[in-house]
Amino acid sequence: MSVYFTKDHEWVRVDGDTGTVGITDYAQGQLGDIVFVEVPEAGRQVDKGGDSAVVESVKAASDIYAPVGGEVIEGNAALADEPSLVNTDPEGEGWFFKMRIADPSELDGLMDADAYRAFLADQ
Amino acid sequence: MSETDLKLPLDAWHRAQGARMVSFARYEMPIQYEGIIAEHRWTRESAGLFDVSHMGQLVIAGRDAEWGLEALLPADLAILKDGRLRYSLLLREDAGIIDDLMVTRRGDHFYMVVNGATKHGDIDHMRTTLPSGVVLDHMTQQALLALQGPKAVDVMARVAPGAEELTFMTGGGFDIGGVRAWISRSGYTGEDGFEISVEARNVGDVAALLVAQPEVKPIGLGARDSLRLEAGLPLYGHDLDETTTPVEADLTFALSKRRRESGGFPGVQRILTELDKGPIRKRVGLFVEGRQPVREGALVVDAEGSEVGKVTSGGFSPTLERPIAMAYVPAAAAVPGTEILVEQRGKIFKAEVAQMPFVPHRYHRKGASA
Incomplete structure (x- = not known):
């Protein structure tokens, strides 16, 4: 199982052809208190870099982009009642959706944990 | 943040308190410290300290200041007693709102607090329209703090004895930690609270004294916005602008009875029509x-x-x-x-x-x- 990161601060944990997507601890810290998350429904097709979810903090709405393309298998229903999971456990319970990755080669341009840490150091 | 943004007198203090700074009203301002929701709740339950030094603090003086201002505002300044505040509006001839503000009669002059983003326009407008002989001084060396929340009064009784006796929309001169201050019982959160005007060179000491009190935490712009929204208070540039009128904006309480009858302020025709027929x-x-x-x-x-x-x-x-x-x-x-x-x-x-x-x-x- 490997985890990849985007420059927009999403992560995708890959297990076979399944990916679990969320936002990083850095991203939730930047957004502040999260009060609403709209996750995609099962069956929806998402494109790499395309809109896949919306997260609303107290002060603003932000689009969340899909790190890779594919079909959504499940949105995290727990976020409807407890959006603050994204603040408290962004890289665990606060995941956004699971998907079937259409083309694993789309993972090639993403960063691993070390590269993402180096990327953050430059922010 | 833009390179041309100004720094508040308390800039270094905010950063030392862990603030995240953003650009607002052409200043670098603290949006949050520990988090907007925590800061919001702290203010509703205890007392929050806000730095609002970006706002314009003005002194308007001269024998003709009262009628000069009445020609620009719908407030009844003639009946405004010494040390009393009024919420009022700078109006255009078409009744559009140029800014909303607080005006206080303070001895022989009026003290006015206007919005940070609009202060330079307000000053130009007033300097060109006030009668000659009326002097408008922009107090650029003055800082402004707000202490808001149900425990603010306990804090003020301790650090600025006498200020706790003020009632809503009154103000006076007090010492706070050895610093001379103009303090009013007013604010922008819907809570009981105080606004404290001190010289910028002293504001660091006053902020440090206040935040050292166990009831007080610093509060950023994010919670200031959510607090005023819950309180139903409009924010200029968003809920009010030059295309909205006081009647449309549901601010008819700012249109004093005498001025509705006697008129003589910008936009009175449209305002009276809207009061009569509805906006x-x-x-x-x-x-x-x-x-x-x-x-x-x-x-x-x-x-x-x-x-x-x-x-x-x-x-x-x-x-x-x-x-x-x-x-x-x-x-x-x-x-x-x-x-x-x-x-x-x-x-x-x-x-x-x-x-x-x-x-x-x-x-x-x-x-x-x-």
């Missing part, structure tokens, strides 16, 4: 169905999807734990309980016109029990 549209509060906030810029639409109004402020209420908003809607819909539709990014939200304030004010009014 076309009106600022209202909204409860938004569901959990997702609607934001400034979202459209109020009719059943066919046509635009009939707009959301001017919107967010999540930490106190009510639901999304709330302010919007301009057709006057016929401006009745609490009316169901309306809002469109945001292609999605339709149901909302209900709500009585404002969303969260009751807790001002310390004269004669009210403590």
